[in-house]
Amino acid sequence: MKETLSIGEISALFNLNVQTLIYYDSIGLLVPAERNPKNGYRRYRFDQIYRLATIRYLLRLGYSLKEIHASYLESRDIDSTLEQLKKQSGILRKKAENLLNTDRAIQQKIRFIEQELPKVDIERVSVKEFPERRYFPIGGEELLYGDDSFYLNPTVVFYKDDSKYFGAYLFDDGENPNQQKETTDFLRFPVIPAGRFLCGYHQGAYEHIYESTRRIRDAGGEFDLADITVNFNIIDQFVERDSKNYITEVQIPIIDSEEHRVRLLIL
Template identity: 25%
Template sequence: MPVDQIPIGTFSQITRLSQKALRLYDERGLLVPAARDICTGYRYYTFAQVERGIRIRHLLWLGFGLSEVETILDARERGDAGTIRDLFRARLAETEREVGRLHAIAEVLRVQDPLNGGFRMSITEPVIKEIPSLRALSRRERGVYQEAIPRLIGELCAYVYPADGRQPAARVAGPIMFVCHDEEYRETDADIEVAIPITGSVNLDGSAIEVRTLPGGRFVSVLHTGPYGGVGKAYERLFAYMGEHGLAPAGPSRELYLNDPAEVPEDELMTEVQFPVTDLPLSP
């Protein structure tokens, strides 16, 4: 065996990639052995391939999938830094979302109430409200709830309260709200709208923000106090109430954020959940 050929077992030890993984990378063309024994099929690598093997392991450790690893390594060979930057930026955003989710889980576990599913919270009894139509600043897009909602809130707040000291772009007439247009929960590609009720004139100045009228009508409402992660219990209570009173959803639900998470502890966060409703038809 030539001195510059490394058996797959030794190469596995050097790169910290299992032999099973190396066989898979060979099949995918990601890391093809420099030589193969004709009789046994045994794989041999060169010292020049060690760097690529270590780079693959590092990218996998960062959380990239194999297809992304292939794209990154191909881009590196072409000198395409832009593609690599875009992939790293997307991976960073995904990692930060996961970090935020894990921090929220850790906080719930730290202060959990075992008899209440891990949440310190309270939910008021549902009430029926007649809510007028609302003129509102709105931003709507598809995305991931945990990332899109706080970002869209930030964009609307920055527009209403300019950081450069200019006069507010609009007069706020109610709490920030999230309007859910999907009929089911979506991990990705959710139809997300964030809105702030306003009065008076507003200058959009070419912004992606728009002014629209949120429809009024009859809504069933509850007030949830506690971490945002427990708001699902409010929906559970609303749907139970609708079933008990012969009501059916008649449009998108709304979550109204009544205080600022930067100013109050998680267990004091107040979220009003509203659902437009209509009477179910009477059975014949």
Template identity: 30%
Template sequence: MRHSNKRSGYVKVHYLTIGEVAKLSNLSIQTLRYYDRIDLFKPIEIDPKNKYRYYQNTQLYYLDIIKSLKYLGLSLEDVKSVLTLKPEELVTYLADQENRIDQEFQRLLETKEVLQRKKEQIQTFVLESNKMTVSIKKMPVQKIVKIKTSNISVHDIPNKEYGLISKVLEDEGSVFDTLYGGAYCLRRYSSMDDINYDYLFTHTVKDSKPNLNFEEVEITSLPAGNYLSITFALMDDAYEVCYNELMDYLEQHHINVVPIVYDIWMPINSTASKEDEFLVELKIQIQAT
């Protein structure tokens, strides 16, 4: 280490070799040489005889700034630009970065919520042993995007309607959930062909209500509470069997419910070339006493 008796303000200045700076900054010598070549972080002096690089100890502060800006995800070119900012400009820039991080953090939280819901749904469908058996589940409030429909039965594939819901979610920067839902009136049906959805929906993770440009689309929620639930793989007459199982359970146990059936569909293969496979949950909210 080279020493100097010079003082910068109240700070005593020392000279450091590139090896010493590398150890103190936890950066490689190759990185420091590269920073020198691109004029990002240059030595204060280069010995003309042996070409050794020397840095002032006070320069380590600026190296810390470079490392912190890189940690924010900035490119080295952007770091160079930021280092030229005046203090008041740097405050504004860092505030903008803070807002960006907040937005990214919120996006990650929303993605985590979708993943948790999907995991729980898969556990319900695949891991539980009570498939095709009525059970009672406690459900939290679930935010949804819904679209009013008419003449769409449980046998239809409403690609147009779900496509519109998907567009609304994408326009709002939300994550599209692969759990699809519909709601219709609870009653005895002579045939499943007689069931027509009042609306279709999918879940959303946005807390605030967006500005919607579609009159038929609405942001709302499924209420919290206890629900009668039955789950099954969609094949043959499973839908009709499980729906009637649900109706029989209601009549046998004299349970007061909100007369709306929610059915939730989840595709169980992710390859378009495979035959469609769906797992389904039917649920009805129990009226609070």
């Protein structure tokens, strides 16, 4: 067994880039036992591989190099190690939960687009009936871009006169309804009331959506229509760069009863 190993041998042993080992040396994390004064070649004692293995292990657990160097390597004992591992396990579980929730939102958005896009007929206006639908409330446009829900979920926009209110649509395609309710505390979120809606589509930039809304309202002149419009962004700026290709479904609630009218007032 060799007493010392070259930086190349250490690199091959751990499948690490030589530059990584040079960096570890520069910050004092893994300093070679010997350095040739003439050519600067580094050599490491064989037992230094255990220190490097510990560094790799801690990096795999999610510790930063700063954390490893500042405290962990020099203060290990069974009690402190177990305490640190429990703490790190909690951090990793939280990260994993956040990643799973993000992936669920992404999958829901994919399914929403794939389900809604084939239905699009830009000129058609029709009456559709929907069950209750839930959304995560975001608020006005000034709050929109600071909320991660806006980026991950399909966007629903409530228009009333000149005001707009944004939400993240909690699209439920029925594939994992119980899982969704558990992970998002589904029933806490506000509801778009069930009922009939006069529906049509807008294609293009959002600044011109009022023109499409007027066209759809005109087409449904025989209905008693709410003054609220519920718009679902199917193709938006996150999936299409050209605003001319944005597609939004415009849904205008049809007021069938006084009870329905009251419910719409609290949307």
